[in-house]
Amino acid sequence: MNEEVQFIVDSAKEQMESAIHHLEAEFVNIRAGKATPSMLNSVKVEYYGSLTPLSQVANVNTMDAHTITIQPWEKQLIPEIEKGILAANLGFNPMNNGESIIINVPILTEERRRELAKHAKAEAELAKVSIRNDRKDANHELKKLDISEDLLANTEVDVQSLTDLYITKVDDLYVIKEKEIMTV
Template sequence: MNEEVKFILDTTKESMDASISHLEKALVKIRAGKASPMMLSTVMVEYYGSQTPLSQIANINTPDARTLSVQPWEKSLLSEIETAIMNANLGFNPMNNGEMVIINVPPLTEERRLQLVKQAKSEAEDAKVGVRSARQDANKELKSLDISEDLLSNAEVDVQELTDNHISKIDAILTAKEAEIMKV
């Protein structure tokens, strides 16, 4: 196989893999009933005049499936952390016990579960768009090369196989996440 064609296929595979890893990161942030430190990954706290991620100024733990505990490295930050969690609009009501901030994660309602499934489907569709975009770019690059018709058509088939494999991986990831969200 032509070196240029192999390079284009490798680049396309990397791009499609990046779409899948982005999807996995996005789905981790969608909560599925049990508490996870990733739920607070978007919380930013005012720390010495700048916005700092919560994970950089405190330990975030899950003592049980329904509770998150946030223990700051400086006790003076407790009220700022509490305010930041409320301002993040995550639907949590943090409690401050003087040592740490404790968050009880409410169980999901059926309506909220359906919203989360819809959000997960949207993320999966974005990942599919990324994969298809990579396919389109690869096909454009292949057509711009000075190669034989046979080599071009074989390369296009390879690109389509890559696309189909990645789309089916995305569907499998989405199906697993849907099952996790809908499990009571």
């Protein structure tokens, strides 16, 4: 296979893999009822004049399935961490005991579980659209090349099979996440 053709196929594969990684990252942000430190990944804290990720200024742990504890490395950061959690708009109400911050993660209602499942479905659809766009871009680039029609057709089939593979991965990830969300 021509080097340029192989480069386009490899590039499309890389882009599709990137869409999968992005989807996995989005799914981590959709909580499924159990408390995890990753729920606070989007929290930024004002620390010496710059916004810093919470994980860089405190230890974030889970006490049990519904409680997250945050132990700041410097006690004066407690109010800033509370502000950061509220500003992240995660729906959590931090409680301060003077030494650390405790967050009780409420149990999800059936309605909220359905909303989260819809959100997960929407993220999966966005990933599929991204993968299809990567296929379209690859096919467009292939048509620009000066290659035989047979090679073009065969390569388009290869790109389509890559697309099908990654769409299936997205569907599999969604099924797992939906089951996780809907399990009480």
